[in-house]
Amino acid sequence: MITNTKPSAHSQEGLSRLVSLIWQHRFLFTACLLFTGLVAAIGYMRAPKRYHSEAVVALDVRKLQALPSESVMSPLPQESPVLRTEIDIIGSRSMAERVYANLGLGQPAADKSSKNDRFVTASNVDSYVKAIEEILANVRVMNDGRSYTIYISYTAKDPVFAATVANAFANAYIDYQIDLQTTATRRVSDWLGERLGSLQKKLELSEQSAAAFRQKEGLVSMGGTNLQAQQLSGLNTELTSLQARLAEARARLATATEVLQTGEGVGLTEVLSSPTIQLLRAEEARVIRSIADLDQSGARMNPQRPQLGYQLASLKSQIRQEVMEIVASLRNEIDINQKQQSEVYQNLQDVQRAMSTASMATVHAGQLEREANANRSIYETYLARYKQMIEQDGIATAEARIITRATPRTKPTNPDKFLWVLSALLAGTTFGVGAVWLRGVSSRSVGSITALQQKTGLVVFGRVPRMRAGGISVGPGMFSGKDSDFHCAVAEIRTSIQLVQAKRQGKSQVVALTSSTSGEGKTFIVTNLARSLACGGFKVLVIDANLRNPSISDAFGISSTYHLSRAIRGKIAFDDLIHRDPLSSVDVIVSERQATPPDFILGATSFTALILEMRTRYDLVLVDCPSCTFELDLARIAGMVDAVAFVVNPERTDSLVLKTAADYLRANGDQVLGMVLNGVRRRDYKRGERASPLIQDPTDSRQMKPRPRPALLAGE
Structure with a gap:
């Protein structure tokens, strides 16, 4: 069966998103790499040098046979479980204690039955236990799985000591096998000696019983x-x-x-x-x-x-x-x-x-004689085996041999420079990717334009590049100066709005601009869009309807006590509200933070009358609205304007809030133009495509859907 191994679009998008985040936050990623590299360098410099020595022992399938007699212990079966058992024996605590005693590293804790048990202290026992634990922690016993060769390695700070301990383990294993055979032979010999004594007595008793019975019954035999x-x-x-x-x-x-x-x-x-x-x-x-x-x-x-x-x-x-x-x-x-x-x-x-x-006596005598003969046979067998054991004592041989002795190394095996470098790279990459990902998640970046449009259902009809701190030049040479990219982007937004206005057959249009949260540059876009439209011959009015956080006055540099709330309350006329931008022909209605709830002003009939009157005076009215967080204020304003547009900062916006707000506005019958991306990184802006000028016209019954743009957002 042929399986398609081509990664899905979602995985490709996620990978490209991760690469984009790493590139966007490359300084953070580099800092993580440098930090882990520094930590690894310090750790490498401070890590104690340790030397590794290895002795090789081979289990010998051949065995010395000095006498034509069977040994007490059978040879080791040549099977994998047996080899695994021998490896466990070499690496056991008892073998470590044997090495500890053979090398004279210290004296084990005295037995309680000894005469000097009163001199044994808890510190001596603890030091002995710690020494054994250290030996066990540094020894490694392994097999390649293809032969009966056992590799015994030991790691220590001193190369000579490492080689000495490795050889001591090999020698201890050889001595263990010899001691095991010798002990078994002597134990069997002692048991056979004790058994021979009892068998001899039993044989004598059985023979005496048979002879006495024959003598008693008169069953004397001669010549058989x-x-x-x-x-x-x-x-x-x-x-x-x-x-x-x-x-x-x-x-x-x-x-x-x-x-x-x-x-x-x-x-x-x-x-x-x-x-x-x-x-x-x-x-x-x-x-x-x-x-x-x-x-x-x-x-x-x-x-x-x-x-x-x-x-x-x-x-x-x-x-x-x-x-x-x-x-x-x-x-x-x-x-x-x-x-x-x-x-x-x-x-x-x-x-x-x-x-x-005497027939019955003869039968009984025969039984006694057979019993005596059986006892004699057993006694003779045990006696022969006992003599064999005596002859075998002293010629025990190990079933393993050392084929390579450990030698001190001149170069330390630990710390391993390559391993430390690799660990630093892996740790730095992991931490860097994690930090970049957390930074990307916390920055609430929305990803590509396609993903943003799919999540929110809104059309991106404008992209504004990220600008450095400082004012934006406005004038005849603004399309050829350092801010040319910015003015070209604003001109694209203006062109999109002009196309819609042309479809409305020259009728004036009231457009409200909002954002998913504060700080996305909504006021900045409104200010520069108005000035760009004014430079194009449009008669433009900007109304600051963000009564919770008014900022139009600061953006245009206008300071006046004639603000929106006073006109709504009837204290001043509508004409007194209009101020002229010092840098362009844009008219501005400013607002001031009030203790009065915004609903009292936005819901007043005089505010509706103001919108209707300004619609007749100007070619385009731009309304600076509060963010989607204040959905009631936005709903009031959206019901009075012709369309609503969202200003989106890719690194700050929340796509879920955008989708919720757009769905809410559409459900109330309000027209949504789309989104204007603000703060797009300049390299992404230059390599990406221009935004689509096709936005939805409220007078057009056809729902014109733009083609998805593959241009990347800032931070992708």
Whole structure:
């Protein structure tokens, strides 16, 4: 969407009005600029010199890792809120107190619990607080928002002190980070040490409880299994072994029985392995050899042979007896094995019953053991962490580093000459514009002719330039002298009136001149207009109807006791009222201030008769009326004259009063010619257009409206 950015006519008019006011009151504006410049110069000279130093600290995302263990404090997150927090920490009161103590600027107030608290006074506390406040007021900590770089600046009267404090803040921040990590590590170590003591006691109690319960319940374990299980396993093994031995013994017994029945008992393994039988068999073999030797020698009748026979039979009987004993031992072995099996089986049943009755105790013992194991695990974890903390103590590193240290500056940063000059210009411009605007508002300036005509609805048909103090020359060379501009302006007003008179077909005209307030030059315009008309061959009469403040007599230089009020009262004739201007052919009727209310004179029939009579005698009658402030007096006079014109001073008039008076006159059917601007600045008069000669004729039914004139008024 295209938007029209062209300023409105109202804003353009306001801006041009402001520029015009500044130019009109340029001396006031210049005085404001000079005054603020002087104040700024004095302030700049008296302002103490202050030096600015800056240290730069960077948050380091890299961190020294001396041990492969986790540190107590996690590294700073690389986030904007964290950076903002670190900036607040650097600029905090606690950091200022740390700098205050590190630099030895003074001693902080002693703690109430100290032994010297009775020596702490309120003055010491106040000086300490003021010193901290001064440090905080002069330090600035900032970040550019694009990096993790922190700028620490300090401003002081001494450049060395400024650099020292800035570096002290940077060092204090580094020390703060190291102290923070060291304190946290030691605090965690102390807490872990205290915790380890309690955990150790708890572990010992849990292990003792588990061992005591097992001992109480007889749940002795060896090699990871309890005693009952081991007993049960042993009994099962023993029972199996006994059963195997019993089967073996029975098999040997059956074999031995069969061998005995066949007579081959000596072939038994037990027989062969018996030492006694082996000796007997050896002796038997010797006897048999001896008998064989005797038989081979043929000595059958040898007396030794019967003896050897008896000895051989005895040996065989002994061997047989030993075999029978071995068989009997096998039977005894079977009986013993059976008894052992019965006892082992009984023991096995007892162990099974004991294990079934001890199942709950085993579960509880397992729970106690698990609790003891958990306590042992926690204790070992805390112990390992405690040893890590001990190893980490003393190797704390800061997460920031100083990349630029502050250095003393040779030139002061404050006061800033450019800033003071700029402030002086801004303040002077502001005060000047304000003073000019207030002056313009208080001067009641009306602005441009167009604005004045729009506000009042009146036509400007004459503009009179501002004249210097002194008389106005009247004569043949008045249009070529120093007052030529003035006489030309009056001639324009006269021409406008002549045009109206021509439209009235030569009939005489009575015109009343008034103003919105006193002091706008109404009498001055009437006097010089009358003289100008008289120089043009008009027969002109001037009547001073301003009975509240008569001034026509002074303007024309006439002093007489024959004034208007005496003629109205019938004390003198109308012809005696008329006086002649010493400088021209203008006739004048003067007035004098009276205690009688003006309404008694202006409302008299004789005053109406005077106007009617003078209308027949003169070509033009100019009536000097009171200002619009006295609206009743003006209304009386307006009802008797042909038209009313307003004399307006752009710097003194009130447009609202003008509009109200013009509307009031029009409502009563009175004819209003327009306005004559008096006191227009000469440069505005020369560059502006001439006033419009078109004024409203009471005899003309057409309402002739002049074109708006862009000429500027005085002070615009």
